[in-house]
Amino acid sequence: MGSPSEAGRLTVALIVNGTEHPLLIEPRRTLLDALRDDLALTGTKKVCDMGDCGACTVLLDGRAVYSCLLLAVDCTGRRVTTIEGLGGEQLDPVQEAFIRVDAFQCGFCTPGQVMSLRALLDETAAPSDAEILRAVTGNLCRCGAYANILRAGRLAAEIQAATGRDHDAAISRR
Amino acid sequence: MPRFHVDRLRTGDGAEDEYQVIETGGLPPWGADAALSVVGRPLPRVEGPEKVTGRARYAYDVRLPGQLYARVLRSPLPHARIRALSTSRAEALSGVCAAISSVDAPAIEWYDGSALFDRTVRFAGDEVAAVAAESEEIAGDALELIEVEYEPLRFVLTLEDALRPGAPKVRETGNVAGEPKVYRRGDAETALRRADVIIDEVYATQTALHNCLEPHGCTAAWDGDRLILWDSTQSVFDVREEVAAKLRLPEHRVRVIKQHMGGGFGSKQVAWKHTVIAALLARRAGRPVQLMLDREAENLAAGNRNATRQHVQLGATRDGTLTAITARVEQAAGAYMVGGEGSNTSAIFQTLYRCPNVHTEQVTVYTNTGPAVAFRAPGHVEGAFALESALDELAHALGMDPLELRRRNYAGEDQRRARPYTSPDSLRLCYERVADAFGWHQRRKASTAGPRRRGFGVAAHDWGGAGYPPGYAWVKLNADGTAEVVTGTQDIGTGTRTGLTQVAAEELGLPVERVVLHLGDTGTGVYAPVSSGSATQATIGPAVRAAAAEAKRHLLDAAATMLEAAPGDLRVGEGTISVVGAPARTISVADVTRRIAPHMIQGHGARGPNPSGKSVRTFGAQCVEVEVDVETGDVQVLRVVASHDCGRIVNPALVDSQVFGAVTQGVGFALMEERVLDTRSGIVLNANLEEYKVPTAADVPAIVHARLDHPDLEANPTGAKGIGEPPLVPTAPAIANAVFDAVGVRLRDAPLSRRRLLEALAAARGDRRTSSPDGRDSPSSSVRGMADRA
Numbered sequence: 036m037g038s039p040s041e042a043g044r045l046t047v048a049l050i051v052n053g054t055e056h057p058l059l060i061e062p063r064r065t066l067l068d069a070l071r072d073d074l075a076l077t078g079t080k081k082v083c084d085m086g087d088c089g090a091c092t093v094l095l096d097g098r099a100v101y102s103c104l105l106l107a108v109d110c111t112g113r114r115v116t117t118i119e120g121l122g123g124e125q126l127d128p129v130q131e132a133f134i135r136v137d138a139f140q141c142g143f144c145t146p147g148q149v150m151s152l153r154a155l156l157d158e159t160a161a162p163s164d165a166e167i168l169r170a171v172t173g174n175l176c177r178c179g180a181y182a183n184i185l186r187a188g189r190l191a192a193e194i195q196a197a198t199g200r201d202h203d204a205a206i207s208r209r
Numbered sequence: 210m211p212r213f214h215v216d217r218l219r220t221g222d223g224a225e226d227e228y229q230v231i232e233t234g235g236l237p238p239w240g241a242d243a244a245l246s247v248v249g250r251p252l253p254r255v256e257g258p259e260k261v262t263g264r265a266r267y268a269y270d271v272r273l274p275g276q277l278y279a280r281v282l283r284s285p286l287p288h289a290r291i292r293a294l295s296t297s298r299a300e301a302l303s304g305v306c307a308a309i310s311s312v313d314a315p316a317i318e319w320y321d322g323s324a325l326f327d328r329t330v331r332f333a334g335d336e337v338a339a340v341a342a343e344s345e346e347i348a349g350d351a352l353e354l355i356e357v358e359y360e361p362l363r364f365v366l367t368l369e370d371a372l373r374p375g376a377p378k379v380r381e382t383g384n385v386a387g388e389p390k391v392y393r394r395g396d397a398e399t400a401l402r403r404a405d406v407i408i409d410e411v412y413a414t415q416t417a418l419h420n421c422l423e424p425h426g427c428t429a430a431w432d433g434d435r436l437i438l439w440d441s442t443q444s445v446f447d448v449r450e451e452v453a454a455k456l457r458l459p460e461h462r463v464r465v466i467k468q469h470m471g472g473g474f475g476s477k478q479v480a481w482k483h484t485v486i487a488a489l490l491a492r493r494a495g496r497p498v499q500l501m502l503d504r505e506a507e508n509l510a511a512g513n514r515n516a517t518r519q520h521v522q523l524g525a526t527r528d529g530t531l532t533a534i535t536a537r538v539e540q541a542a543g544a545y546m547v548g549g550e551g552s553n554t555s556a557i558f559q560t561l562y563r564c565p566n567v568h569t570e571q572v573t574v575y576t577n578t579g580p581a582v583a584f585r586a587p588g589h590v591e592g593a594f595a596l597e598s599a600l601d602e603l604a605h606a607l608g609m610d611p612l613e614l615r616r617r618n619y620a621g622e623d624q625r626r627a628r629p630y631t632s633p634d635s636l637r638l639c640y641e642r643v644a645d646a647f648g649w650h651q652r653r654k655a656s657t658a659g660p661r662r663r664g665f666g667v668a669a670h671d672w673g674g675a676g677y678p679p680g681y682a683w684v685k686l687n688a689d690g691t692a693e694v695v696t697g698t699q700d701i702g703t704g705t706r707t708g709l710t711q712v713a714a715e716e717l718g719l720p721v722e723r724v725v726l727h728l729g730d731t732g733t734g735v736y737a738p739v740s741s742g743s744a745t746q747a748t749i750g751p752a753v754r755a756a757a758a759e760a761k762r763h764l765l766d767a768a769a770t771m772l773e774a775a776p777g778d779l780r781v782g783e784g785t786i787s788v789v790g791a792p793a794r795t796i797s798v799a800d801v802t803r804r805i806a807p808h809m810i811q812g813h814g815a816r817g818p819n820p821s822g823k824s825v826r827t828f829g830a831q832c833v834e835v836e837v838d839v840e841t842g843d844v845q846v847l848r849v850v851a852s853h854d855c856g857r858i859v860n861p862a863l864v865d866s867q868v869f870g871a872v873t874q875g876v877g878f879a880l881m882e883e884r885v886l887d888t889r890s891g892i893v894l895n896a897n898l899e900e901y902k903v904p905t906a907a908d909v910p911a912i913v914h915a916r917l918d919h920p921d922l923e924a925n926p927t928g929a930k931g932i933g934e935p936p937l938v939p940t941a942p943a944i945a946n947a948v949f950d951a952v953g954v955r956l957r958d959a960p961l962s963r964r965r966l967l968e969a970l971a972a973a974r975g976d977r978r979t980s981s982p983d984g985r986d987s988p989s990s991s992v993r994g995m996a997d998r999a
Contacts, residue, residue, distance in 0.1 A: 063346060072278075072344065077270035078263015080471070082422045083504045087898035090422055118263035126261065134257035137862045140870060141702025142260030143422040143471025149261060171906045175898060177422050177472050178702055179873025180866060181906040 287891025334509025404524025423471020664951025674931025676747025690799025697734025743931025875940020
């Protein structure tokens with residue numbers, strides 16, 4: 036019994052939502068656990084912990100990735116954007132669209148769904164339905180909100196186009 | 210004030226007397242054409258901003274100073290005695306702070322006569338020991354250092370094997386759990402002999418896994434002798450009562466909190482072992498402990514939909530009048546009966562169709578597998594698969610339209626209880642709505658190229674969802690005219706916060722933005738039952754309305770003095786109180802509450818009884834169109850139209866979401882979801898989301914909800930009934946019926962896998978190369994059952 040030894044731990048500088056966080060962690064710690072347990076950024080969810088469900092989706096240098104399949108030590112110096120990094124004074128268009136068309140029930144998959152669509156809209160301003168569905172096929176929703184997630188994808192693209200919101204933010208995520 | 214009245218029902222001879230408590234809010238129902246301004250609107254979920262930003266805190270998201278992470282060691286064997294066990298090497302590992310096992314756990318009874326950490330394990334996944342450590346990784350390392358010596362015992366995995374004479378006993382009492390449930394009405398056996406047409410088939414449904422995305426688990430923290438639990442549960446009060454009893458704590462020393470939950474679907478409606486284990490570890494370590502199940506444990510040990518085998522016989526006259534229904538049901542409990550809502554597979558055979566002669570028997574069977582627990586419409590999903598498939602077979606045998614056959618056997622009253630329904634026309638209306646919206650009577654199979662075949666199917670259902678007493682609410686008005694509603698219920702993702710807020714705002718005459726609703730905390734809330742059975746809106750909604758009505762009465766009394774008018778002449782809406790007939794004489798609610806502050810206007814409400822002598826039920830029907838590829842066995846569900854009676858629709862957007870979600874789960878149940886066991890080792894082969902297939906965004910059909918919005922004025926003062934579970938019930942049989950319509954072969958085992966479909970198609974062609982992998986021929990319907998599943 037006692038405190039874990041610091042031997043075998045590594046110092047990692049994670050850049051999360053624009054802020055650099057120095058962490059002393061075991062090399063086997065996943066990016067997901069570093070976010071949730073070390074940084075208390077619990078918006079990113081842990082569901083399967085093996086890359087099957089997409090609930091842990093974050094952006095890494097602007098691309099949607101499963102944070103449970105990445106080691107935190109491998110993310111040093113790269114830009115990590117989590118659900119907490121979206122929006123600000125105003126909600127991100129994807130977040131706003133999810134609320135408006137009821138694209139969730141329990142909400143546990145929602146941060147991952149939102150991040151997947153955020154990555155899509157950063158790349159493709161006016162996606163087709165097929166592109167929206169493809170962006171979230173790696174994000175399971177057990178409540179079965181898929182029909183409204185598709186609608187949310189469409190609406191988010193419209194909001195983004197109409198308001199021009201989020202252009203600068205998209206650049207900062209890359 | 211609610212009337213509160215206690216009657217002595219029975220004087221117990223030597224035992225406790227029995228009492229009945231009657232409470233009522235005494236409100237008349239909102240009429241069918243009442244001009245409601247908030248109820249009935251498709252408002253967005255009130256907790257939406259928290260959920261889309263990641264701020265919503267689930268049990269898994271609790272982060273306390275000094276918090277430890279716990280993991281559970283589970284049995285790798287389906288049945289064994291533990292000869293020796295030691296956690297000492299695990300406890301010696303740096304970073305490990307506490308351990309617990311049968312060696313040193315307090316004697317706490319669990320389930321029916323076993324222990325929290327039993328010396329006999331009865332399924333692969335049963336709890337053996339647990340550790341709490343500084344990190345999840347270290348806790349995982351520690352599990353590998355726990356030494357256990359098992360004495361393997363003979364085991365049984367399937368219904369069929371468990372019922373064989375001489376089968377290994379799962380429990381000391383044998384493999385049949387409790388007494389068989391027998392129901393008889395009329396004389397079904399004689400009626401069957403006299404029937405013109407008989408359907409006599411065996412149907413089977415699979416073990417399905419809930420796979421809530423947030424796993425089961427909790428965070429436990431002691432504050433002196435007080436225990437706080439953030440539990441992922443559908444019932445904070447049941448968890449409090451159970452944990453207090455197991456740990457011998459007074460109930461006021463245990464507080465259970467659940468603000469948001471990542472899915473439950475029935476599986477989180479009982480207090481599970483992990484909650485007590487987390488509390489014990491936290492006490493030993495002197496630090497908070499979070500114990501969340503990992504995905505594998507979630508799929509092994511946190512419940513499942515029981516597998517069933519159902520022998521069904523229908524008898525009918527040549528004109529399609531049902532004269533007899535029999536069902537012999539076997540259903541798998543797994544290794545333990547965990548309690549909660551029972552799975553009553555035979556119920557739907559007794560009620561859905563008018564039939565004078567019904568006989569059902571139901572046996573629940575222990576197997577050395579993870580315990581079953583309620584899963585969204587438990588029993589009804591399984592029973593409907595068999596009954597609604599059999600009805601389709603009868604329609605085919607009679608050469609009759611399957612929807613017409615259902616109409617012809619319409620049950621206008623609750624035959625099981627011999628009572629009228631409060632909404633006897635609901636199912637008829639559902640049939641009309643769904644047929645119109647689908648174009649059932651105009652359906653024509655599109656000609657498809659190559660191996661693809663189109664087909665149409667229909668299925669119906671009934672269900673409870675009436676709600677029931679008791680359940681309470683308080684309403685308090687703040688000095689600025691905003692309102693807070695205090696309840697002890699749960700929002701398990703269904704939209705309870707929003708629906709109840711709408712009821713309160715409607716009755717108070719306040720804009721919905723000025724009302725906030727509290728729930729999910731035994732420390733601050735007032736009793737509400739488990740969120741299950743599609744009952745929450747219909748249970749707590751009337752209590753909220755009663756509390757709001759009382760607060761409104763006090764508000765109008767105060768305003769009457771200020772406006773120099775009689776309270777009966779006042780109306781409140783949109784936050785303003787006005788005198789009827791004198792529109793210039795108004796005062797805002799905020800003005801009234803400010804002038805009397807810090808005195809506070811409050812209201813208390815209770816759920817009244819359901820109507821006596823009547824039966825409150827929900828109903829529905831769905832039509833589907835499928836496309837089947839006869840070369841690959843692939844089934845695509847193209848579209849589903851659903852019509853369901855849930856009384857008054859409080860929020861159409863949220864009800865739509867319930868329907869979409871339930872139909873999506875129904876597609877999964879029909880086509881892809883099945884727990885697979887290795888028959889030699891007894892372990893689950895697909896306890897993960899890679900190999901246990903749940904529907905993805907690419908798998909869902911076009912779903913249309915043909916809304917009914919048929920207020921049930923006799924049910925309760927809000928007119929609303931449940932919708933959470935019902936839309937799942939008819940989806941799978943409707944798909945099975947559509948597959949038959951498309952390709953002319955009947956699959957009586959769920960799920961309708963490609964292998965099963967290809968085998969059935971080959972058998973229909975007379976192809977003898979279709980023996981199944983274990984060497985048996987493709988079974989005929991009379992012996993079709995669990996034998997051919999993996």
